[in-house]
Amino acid sequence: MFKILKAEELTENIFLMEVEAARVAKHCLPGQFVIVRTTEDGERIPLTICDYDREKGTVSVIFQIVGATTYTLNQLKVGDSLADFVGPLGNATETLGLKKVAVIGGGVGSAIAYPVAKKLHSQGATVHTIVGFRCKDLVLLEDEFTSVSDKYVL
Numbered sequence: 001m002f003k004i005l006k007a008e009e010l011t012e013n014i015f016l017m018e019v020e021a022a023r024v025a026k027h028c029l030p031g032q033f034v035i036v037r038t039t040e041d042g043e044r045i046p047l048t049i050c051d052y053d054r055e056k057g058t059v060s061v062i063f064q065i066v067g068a069t070t071y072t073l074n075q076l077k078v079g080d081s082l083a084d085f086v087g088p089l090g091n092a093t094e095t096l097g098l099k100k101v102a103v104i105g106g107g108v109g110s111a112i113a114y115p116v117a118k119k120l121h122s123q124g125a126t127v128h129t130i131v132g133f134r135c136k137d138l139v140l141l142e143d144e145f146t147s148v149s150d151k152y153v154l
Helices: 022-027 068-075 107-122 142-147
Strands: 002-011 014-020 033-037 045-053 058-064 084-089 100-106 126-132 151-153
Touching (some): 002 058, 014 068, 022 045, 033 058, 045 068, 045 084, 045 107, 058 107, 100 107, 107 126, 107 142
Antiparallel strands (some): 002 014, 014 058, 033 045, 033 084, 045 058
16 A cells, blocks of 8 residues: 555646655656556556655655546545555656756646656756646646746746
8 A cells, every 4th residue: 555645736626646655766767657546446547757755755646637536536635545556667758968958848747847857957957947837827836847947938
């Protein structure tokens, strides 16, 4: 079981969840995802890894309520557990050797852009981040992007 350490609404119908998953956190790289099941007999859904902390052993995901499983996921609270949290899966975004980059994201899809910008920034690259949202009430991760970007364009 994977304990939920943080569950918060970021904007209308878009939520962040931080999960205790030390093995997953240990191997995460930007651009990867996890497969989540809320219960033993629940549907498996893929969610993008938005952030991770190897020292704390945590992984954060952002999701939008679009169906029954994301609705059920949102009903879970801090202290509850997920049945499965499998990953990291997928190919990581290649970042080595890049010196000046533009990282672009839109809507809830910006969740995958943040760890890429963060990694590039930590490697010393000049990072220009461009993100777009349908309206100002749906803006995600503005402080996070600003902290890892040399130029942030909303």
